[in-house]
Amino acid sequence: MPRRKVDPGFSEARSDNLPRVDAFMVASYLASHSDFVSAEMKGAKANLSGRKSYGDAAIEFVQLKLHGSICTLKCLICPEHRVHNKSYRVTLVLNIVDEEILSTQCHDCAASLGGCKHAIAFLMWLHRRSEEPLPTDVECYWRKSVLSQVGSSIKFIREEHHVTIS
Template structure:
């Protein structure tokens, strides 16, 4: 069930997040200045194979030029644990990211990897080529499905690899 004022996110109602917006946000936000966040942790969190399989139940709310996007991220280390709630707020007129936060994990006060993964996911959705169909993002994440109907998941099923 979506929260009051929110609608289910689809490929045609997400905010546009470009690389410049992400860079400006990370450069100006003290939560993402530590050596831990700048290094390997950030690079791993941004990878497509994690974010695209871990993000689910995405919802959007717009109030004037402010867009709030909320989602659930399945923990990578324990897929049966409660999903983490993440939220991104951006100003669509100014093309700036105001905040990206994870509300549930132990590292949420210092700019955690789930916030990075969610922002990278939003950026990748902004770069997806337009199509005639609309994809709905209000669904359970692929990682959260492990152990329910699926007993295991193959790496090739988590993400699609372009064939050359």
């Protein structure tokens, strides 16, 4: 299989070059954008798409481009159910000076016009990466997803179950 190439003007995303996205940025973006305030996105679908076990296993080939204060990130997201189908392309744009998420867009799924789980999965993935960096470790995110390897090099992915008591 030929090596995937980074888009012109972009570079491979690593733990030391990703922009920081904190919980306030995520909450502000989701609360203020009409794509994510529908009943469908407020409930179980949003919770499932933001879970660590999905995003961390499905996101692959993350790349970024800086242009002044604007950072554009792109990734591919492996389909959750048909892992060997074409991956979804997702773009996230943020202003790193004002610490504001400007947009998230999935370019390939039917639900992308009203916000979709792939956009939320990428947003939450980026937020999780912001919470965990170690100053001496550098991890490259320009790689094939774990989920896309199910059925070829690995048999299955074990999902974590957490119980929340109110």
